[in-house]
Amino acid sequence: MSNYQLPEDFYYTKDHEWAQVDENIVTIGITEFAQEQLGEIVYLDLPEEGAKYSQGESFGVIESVKAASDLYAPVSGTVIEVNQSLAEDPSGLNDDPMNTGWLIRIEMETEKELANIMRAADYRKLIAK
Amino acid sequence: MTTSSTPLKTPLAAEHEARGARMVDFAGWWMPVQYRGLKEEHVSCRTGVGLFDVSHMGEFRVRGPKSLETLQWVTTNDVSKLAAGEAHYSLFPNEDGGIVDDLIVYCIKPGEEYLLCVNAANIEKDFAFVKANNRGADLVNESSDWGQIAVQGPKALTLLDRLFAGNGNSDVKPSEMKAFTHKAFAWGGTTVILARTGYTGEVGAEVFVPASKTVQLWRELLEKGADLGTEPIGLGARDTLRTEMKYSLYGHEIDDTTNPYEAGLGWVVKPQAKDFLGKAKILAGKEKVTRKLIGFELTERGIPRQGYALLSPAGETIGICTSGTMSPSTGASIGIGYVKTEFSANGSEIAVDIRGKAVKAKVRPTPFVETSLTVKA
Numbered sequence: 001m002s003n004y005q006l007p008e009d010f011y012y013t014k015d016h017e018w019a020q021v022d023e024n025i026v027t028i029g030i031t032e033f034a035q036e037q038l039g040e041i042v043y044l045d046l047p048e049e050g051a052k053y054s055q056g057e058s059f060g061v062i063e064s065v066k067a068a069s070d071l072y073a074p075v076s077g078t079v080i081e082v083n084q085s086l087a088e089d090p091s092g093l094n095d096d097p098m099n100t101g102w103l104i105r106i107e108m109e110t111e112k113e114l115a116n117i118m119r120a121a122d123y124r125k126l127i128a129k
Numbered sequence: 130m131t132t133s134s135t136p137l138k139t140p141l142a143a144e145h146e147a148r149g150a151r152m153v154d155f156a157g158w159w160m161p162v163q164y165r166g167l168k169e170e171h172v173s174c175r176t177g178v179g180l181f182d183v184s185h186m187g188e189f190r191v192r193g194p195k196s197l198e199t200l201q202w203v204t205t206n207d208v209s210k211l212a213a214g215e216a217h218y219s220l221f222p223n224e225d226g227g228i229v230d231d232l233i234v235y236c237i238k239p240g241e242e243y244l245l246c247v248n249a250a251n252i253e254k255d256f257a258f259v260k261a262n263n264r265g266a267d268l269v270n271e272s273s274d275w276g277q278i279a280v281q282g283p284k285a286l287t288l289l290d291r292l293f294a295g296n297g298n299s300d301v302k303p304s305e306m307k308a309f310t311h312k313a314f315a316w317g318g319t320t321v322i323l324a325r326t327g328y329t330g331e332v333g334a335e336v337f338v339p340a341s342k343t344v345q346l347w348r349e350l351l352e353k354g355a356d357l358g359t360e361p362i363g364l365g366a367r368d369t370l371r372t373e374m375k376y377s378l379y380g381h382e383i384d385d386t387t388n389p390y391e392a393g394l395g396w397v398v399k400p401q402a403k404d405f406l407g408k409a410k411i412l413a414g415k416e417k418v419t420r421k422l423i424g425f426e427l428t429e430r431g432i433p434r435q436g437y438a439l440l441s442p443a444g445e446t447i448g449i450c451t452s453g454t455m456s457p458s459t460g461a462s463i464g465i466g467y468v469k470t471e472f473s474a475n476g477s478e479i480a481v482d483i484r485g486k487a488v489k490a491k492v493r494p495t496p497f498v499e500t501s502l503t504v505k506a
Contacts, residue, residue: 066365
């Protein structure tokens with residue numbers, strides 16, 4: 001079993017996104033586990049700044065050579081920044097999905113929704129299954 | 130106790146796991162989908178040698194004085210043309226003019242003995258089909274007796290010669306055999322059947338080996354082929370390799386409802402030569418064909434996938450994508466699909482409905498890449 005980096009202060013979803021919360025700004029990406037499962041990422045469909053999503057809603061699509069998977073918003077909010085370097089070369093996601101491979105930043109509507117997603121300990125259990 | 134069915138294992142399952150392959154349940158079989166990375170594996174097969182565990186595929190033995198008559202009835206190609214040591218691609222037709230499966234027929238002895246190789250997912254369906262339409266042949270499902278390793282790539286014949294040259298029933302080496310011929314070779318205290326066939330577009334062979342000797346052959350191929358860049362390849366790259374060649378995959382390009390002519394498989398249907406099951410329906414269907422299987426390449430960003438609608442430039446639905454990927458060889462987004470005949474000419478402008486967006490594409494000649502097989506031919 002690989003040793004994935006799972007920072008304790010991040011939040012995680014059952015769909016393998018991570019969310020790093022800094023006051024009301026949330027940076028969103030996919031976990032190393034997700035990256036490994038997908039394999040080489042060759043295409044990314046990310047939203048425009050200003051787009052609004054509710055918790056659990058699909059905000060984009062990530063594709064490996066083999067398959068397409070939806071990306072889901074960990075919390076509700078408005079997109080304020082999109083990682084442009086990935087749009088040009090999505091392979092950066094394979095190299096460093098937890099840091100430079102972040103996907104979007106959103107302005108969170110309510111921190112109450114954080115109670116609906118997981119902390120590192122629970123996510124670790126999920127992927128160990 | 131678990132109630133879910135446990136996937137079947139090939140003789141090589143433990144080898145794959147020991148090498149760190151990611152294993153998945155594929156059509157009821159516990160198979161490696163990926164070893165080091167799909168792209169890397171794909172390139173290994175296009176530049177060196179790829180080894181594929183295809184032991185999950187089915188093998189049926191058809192014997193006896195009625196073997197030819199039976200095969201002429203249950204397959205579409207003309208089996209009477211096959212001499213000993215020859216093979217051909219063929220189809221099992223159904224009564225409604227569709228396709229039960231695609232297969233390869235290997236002639237061991239004309240009129241007396243044949244070996245059929247069928248898709249793993251269809252073994253039971255196919256055997257029941259042949260049995261139900263048998264015209265007196267002796268049928269044996271030998272699928273569990275055989276392991277099968279595909280050895281494919283521009284350097285595959287060099288590797289095969291290292292293992293088998295001089296061990297055949299004549300002086301012919303694997304590299305000197307013609308495409309779609311097969312031959313028995315003595316190896317490791319047993320006999321293997323080496324067939325110059327494959328599913329990657331590269332030269333090479335598919336080697337039928339007794340199940341108990343499969344691990345030994347797999348290890349020897351890896352060891353003796355190390356300097357040639359020999360690597361094990363998972364099902365993921367097997368699929369992208371065949372897609373680049375526009376080879377049909379059952380369940381994608383062809384199924385129970387496909388007319389062979391619309392799939393571009395009319396070349397293995399021989400209605401002038403013989404009668405066969407569903408012949409009248411297939412020929413009637415040929416007259417009514419309104420769609421054609423084509424290859425296309427996107428001219429805008431995106432990746433086509435099975436099930437996506439194909440559109441005319443005006444936006445009306447004109448067909449469906451049956452397979453699609455980003456070509457690991459060229460980086461282009463490529464697809465296979467059915468379109469209305471009037472959009473099937475090379476250069477025709479079409480579009481793919483990717484999640485509600487019409488992404489432009491062009492019908493193009495196939496295969497999508499040049500390989501050791503196509504360049505040589």
